Amino acid sequence: MKCLSPFVRYIHFRKVTFLVITLFVLHTMICLIFTRTLKGDADCLQEETPQKGLKDGTLQINSGAPMPENPQPQTYMVTEDALDPLPIPYEYLLGSRPSAKRYMAIGISSIKRQKENYLMDTIQSIFDQSDQEELEELLLVIYLADYNASVSRETAKEIEIKFKLHIAAGHMIVISCSLDSYPTLEGLKRNFNDAEDRVKYRSKQNVDYAFLINFCANLSRYYLMLEDDVKCANGFLTAIKNSVTERNPSWTTISFSKLGYIGKLYQSRDLQQLARFLLLFYDEMPCDWLLDHFYKCKAQPDKIQVVPSLFQHMGSYSSFLSIKNDQKDDEFQESVRKLGDVLPASCFTDIEVHEHYGPENVCKHGAGYFWGKNMIPGNTFRVVFGEAVRLRRILILTGSSEYPRDFLHSGYLETGKEKTEIGGIQTCREFRELGSFQNGHFEINNLDKVIGDKIECLQIRVTGVQKEWLVIKDIDVWVLK
Known part of the structure; x- marks a missing residue:
């Protein structure tokens, strides 16, 4: 049998010592857990059982009610116990x-x-x-x-x-x-x-x-x-x-x-x-x-x-240490309520569109607004109704509180009839000038007395050079009933 070197004997000694210590620690932990479990069960008996024998201000153990050998587990419902509102006072x-x-x-x-x-x-x-x-x-x-x-x-x-x-x-x-x-x-x-x-x-x-x-x-x-x-x-x-x-x-x-x-x-x-x-x-x-x-x-x-x-x-100061905070949302629109009647219609334009602010935002109820740029005289924004309609009132608003200069500076509104399609784009054959925009707004009442016939198109026509962009917020119409 070969004689082990001092170093090898030392390694074997360390391994044996570590194993003995590990077994001792595990044994001690198991004993402690077992002892605490027994004590916890005893505490539960001391706390829960006496409540049945409460008499004359004293606690007495009710020995007449034997403990069941296999207590029934309590039902746990995830939807009730875990996902119901928290009992916050x-x-x-x-x-x-x-x-x-x-x-x-x-x-x-x-x-x-x-x-x-x-x-x-x-x-x-x-x-x-x-x-x-x-x-x-x-x-x-x-x-x-x-x-x-x-x-x-x-x-x-x-x-x-x-x-x-x-x-x-x-x-x-x-x-x-x-x-x-x-x-x-x-x-x-x-x-x-x-x-x-x-x-x-x-x-x-x-x-x-x-x-x-x-x-x-x-x-x-x-x-x-x-x-x-x-x-x-x-x-x-x-x-x-x-x-x-x-x-x-x-x-x-x-x-x-x-x-x-x-x-x-x-x-x-x-x-x-x-x-x-x-x-x-x-x-x-x-x-x-x-x-x-x-x-x-x-x-x-x-x-x-x-x-x-x-x-x-709308605040200027944060609730945290009153730090200056005047952030604004550049997509905010003050009114999204359609004032007039909601009619089936499609919108078209030859004005260059900024990002996702296309003409459909105006025709689609509550969807948003149109935002265009690089306008030149002759550009148009057109609403084509699904069916010919007789209107009594028209209200068109351009510009916004966030971009007050982005309104129509020079232009007028036209009405159209004889709906047609050119190159896949709907339009009307015949247009008639109705009136000019004033400070970006156009409004007319009693339209039925000015135009007796039904119309199929409304068209905004740009008449001047405009460096500013154009926001069209609302095109509201009221049908004669």
């Missing part, structure tokens, strides 16, 4: 839950800012830009998330004074929640090298939105997320309904604004998952990043961005 400051679901709930989380506050203006805009029929389909939920509960109550009083009628009509609820229900906001990870106060702010904001979304889960068919410093387009709800109707219902998120958390639409069926998603990762990243991750996790391949935007950021 909300405080109702104003209003109450409606008895019936609405079409859409609008959720706004707000804290009082150090400088300018915009919440009252935002609430006013929501109500002002909705007609009575639309208001009955809406429910506005304000979540006041101030660190100091007394500040939230003061804000609630101000809301009550200004919007008492809407609260009484059931159009609005104001809620809050104690910070005792929040996860820790101290000592969080400084992802992206953010400062500690920034991490705390965005982490709390994630929880604020999660609590708000959780509350709104069963209030409506759809949920719209807004910020507390926005203004709304006139007729925004009708535009949202039209957009939803045109889409396959498999979507997760539709964006009606390009900015931040503004104008994000969700289906109520997804809200419980969204609330839990924000809570799971509340300390990881900003809320708008998490919202993007959410729709991707739900297998929506691309962002769904609706143009024009229905909501505009």
Whole structure:
């Protein structure tokens, strides 16, 4: 038998020693686990069994009820126990839950800012830009998330004074929640090298939105997320309904604004998952990043961005340390409500189109606006009706608040008849000048008294050189009935 070298003997000794220590540690852990299990069972018996024998203020073991040998396991329902609304203790400051679901709930989380506050203006805009029929389909939920509960109550009083009628009509609820229900906001990870106060702010904001979304889960068919410093387009709800109707219902998120958390639409069926998603990762990243991750996790391949935007950021200072923030959405359109009658029609132009702002945006109800460039005299924008119509009024608006110089500087409107097609493009054989544009607007009433016949085309004709681009927002017509 060969003699082992000192080094080999040392290696064998180390291996044996390691094996012995490992076995000892495993034995000790098993003993500890077994002991704790027995103690836990004993504690359960001590805590649960005596409750049946409560008498005269003393705890007595009820020995007359034998313990079952094989206790039945409790039923666990995923939809009820894991996906139902979280039992968060909300405080109702104003209003109450409606008895019936609405079409859409609008959720706004707000804290009082150090400088300018915009919440009252935002609430006013929501109500002002909705007609009575639309208001009955809406429910506005304000979540006041101030660190100091007394500040939230003061804000609630101000809301009550200004919007008492809407609260009484059931159009609005104001809620809050104690910070005792929040996860820790101290000592969080400084992802992206953010400062500690920034991490705390965005982490709390994630929880604020999660609590708000959780509350709104069963209030409506759809949920719209807004910020507390926005203004709304006139007729925004009708535009949202039209957009939803045109889409396959498999979507997760539709964006009606390009900015931040503004104008994000969700289906109520997804809200419980969204609330839990924000809570799971509340300390990881900003809320708008998490919202993007959410729709991707739900297998929506691309962002769904609706143009024009229905909501505009109007604040100048952020709620975080009153940092200057005057971002604007250049896709915002102040009115998306069709004022006249909606008629089947097609639109055509020989003006160079900017990006996706084609002529079909004007003819398609609620779709947006036309934006063209490099115009020359003789360019036209034409509306061809599906059937000949007799009109009593026409209103055409060009330009926008975002681009005030992009209106028609020189041009007139023509009416046409004898519809035809040239090179695959619809037009009319005969046109008649109706009147000129004034400061980008054209309006005529009692058209039936000026033109007795039915018409099949309306055509805008450019008559002057124009360096500025052209926005056509609305072509509204009223049919003689």
